[in-house]
Amino acid sequence: MAGLKIAYAGLGNMGENLSVHLANYARANGGSLTVWNRSKGKYDSVKAELGEGVTYAAGDVDELAGADVIFVSVLNDAASTDVVTRLTAKAKGAVIVDQSSLNPKTSIALEQLAAKSGNAYLAAPVFGRPDAAKAGKLIQVVAGNKDAKAKVRPLFNIFARAVLDLGEEVQKGNTLKLMGNALILGVIELLAETYALGDALDIDPSVFQQFIDLFFPTPSYGAYGNKIGKGTFGSAGGFRLEGGLKDANNILNVGADLGHPVNLPTIALAKEHMERAVELGGIDMDWSSLSAVLRERAGLEPFKVKQDEPKQ
Numbered sequence: 274m275a276g277l278k279i280a281y282a283g284l285g286n287m288g289e290n291l292s293v294h295l296a297n298y299a300r301a302n303g304g305s306l307t308v309w310n311r312s313k314g315k316y317d318s319v320k321a322e323l324g325e326g327v328t329y330a331a332g333d334v335d336e337l338a339g340a341d342v343i344f345v346s347v348l349n350d351a352a353s354t355d356v357v358t359r360l361t362a363k364a365k366g367a368v369i370v371d372q373s374s375l376n377p378k379t380s381i382a383l384e385q386l387a388a389k390s391g392n393a394y395l396a397a398p399v400f401g402r403p404d405a406a407k408a409g410k411l412i413q414v415v416a417g418n419k420d421a422k423a424k425v426r427p428l429f430n431i432f433a434r435a436v437l438d439l440g441e442e443v444q445k446g447n448t449l450k451l452m453g454n455a456l457i458l459g460v461i462e463l464l465a466e467t468y469a470l471g472d473a474l475d476i477d478p479s480v481f482q483q484f485i486d487l488f489f490p491t492p493s494y495g496a497y498g499n500k501i502g503k504g505t506f507g508s509a510g511g512f513r514l515e516g517g518l519k520d521a522n523n524i525l526n527v528g529a530d531l532g533h534p535v536n537l538p539t540i541a542l543a544k545e546h547m548e549r550a551v552e553l554g555g556i557d558m559d560w561s562s563l564s565a566v567l568r569e570r571a572g573l574e575p576f577k578v579k580q581d582e583p584k585q
């Protein structure tokens with residue numbers, strides 16, 4: 274894809290790392306990369322990483338409108354709707370690849386908006402944290418128009434270890450993302466319950482974690498088991514309760530939203546525990562801090578260590 278004009282909107286933890294891969298790709302293939310972030314101060318901190326030849330949009334996001342492929346990775350539905358609305362007011366014939374985690378209903382609305390102005394919109398949420406983005410090991414989910422997908426597929430291969438294609442119905446991309454996050458939240462809930470039982474009965478948490486690592490050798494059990502076992506819930510490199518509650522609400526509502534209500538009791542319970550965790554320690558803790566509530570209800574101190582100490 275020589276000469277491809279690529280753009281990236283949103284240089285947060287995810288977008289910054291993904292832009293580095295795209296900058297390398299553009300340099301190697303005679304293409305170009307233009308990046309945009311709402312807060313322009315961010316440009317100073319990414320310039321060294323992104324390297325030569327990258328253009329920094331100085332004003333509104335619609336400066337990206339001339340690109341062939343425009344990636345978006347912003348915080349939430351409101352931000353993505355705002356960005357895509359501004360982009361589609363000016364762009365023509367672009368493929369907008371939205372890597373933000375959104376409500377599936379928002380994907381439908383944004384696809385319609387893009388189609389009206391002669392652009393294509395793909396729902397393209399990802400699994401993996403910023404460090405996985407940096408290492409090029411994300412799991413890329415995608416749903417939407419097949420010609421648009423064919424155009425961007427080579428770009429996914431730069432930063433994803435796998436691409437999961439849900440077909441042409443755009444809402445299915447973020448539905449799969451919600452299902453995946455539901456599974457992770459369920460794992461956290463179960464780890465929290467079993468750790469609370471062990472803590473109440475004075476079982477050495479490091480030995481329990483050894484069992485977990487031996488019997489469930491997967492990243493979610495390892496990372497969240499360690500946080501819960503040690504009781505440290507700093508949000509750096511993690512996922513804040515604010516995002517966890519947004520996801521839990523979307524997970525609980527997605528069935529009804531798309532015409533088939535489904536009862537998800539584990540997620541409802543985990544949501545209730547997250548709400549109580551916010552009351553206990555604040556919204557900025559990692560979502561695995563819901564485990565403090567299980568300890569509280571077992572008659573223990575909610576937190577094993579003070580949460581204002583250095584975390585992780």
Ligand SMILES: NC(=O)c1ccc[n+]([C@@H]2O[C@H](COP(=O)([O-])OP(=O)(O)OC[C@H]3O[C@@H](n4cnc5c(N)ncnc54)[C@H](OP(=O)(O)O)[C@@H]3O)[C@@H](O)[C@H]2O)c1
Pocket residue numbers: 283284285286287288310311312315346347348349351352353355356372373374375399400401402403511512516
């Ligand atoms: N972090 C993860 O582990 C992870 C994993 C998978 C998926 N995701 C998803 O990826 C997306 C980005 O996550 P992140 O971790 O990169 O978030 P982040 O570090 O908090 O960055 C958020 C980005 O969104 C921008 N933004 C916020 N509100 C905006 C608005 N109203 N208009 C325009 N831009 C706005 C921010 O711009 P400013 O700099 O101006 O604030 C920033 O560039 C989210 O949808 C998240 O759910 C995250």
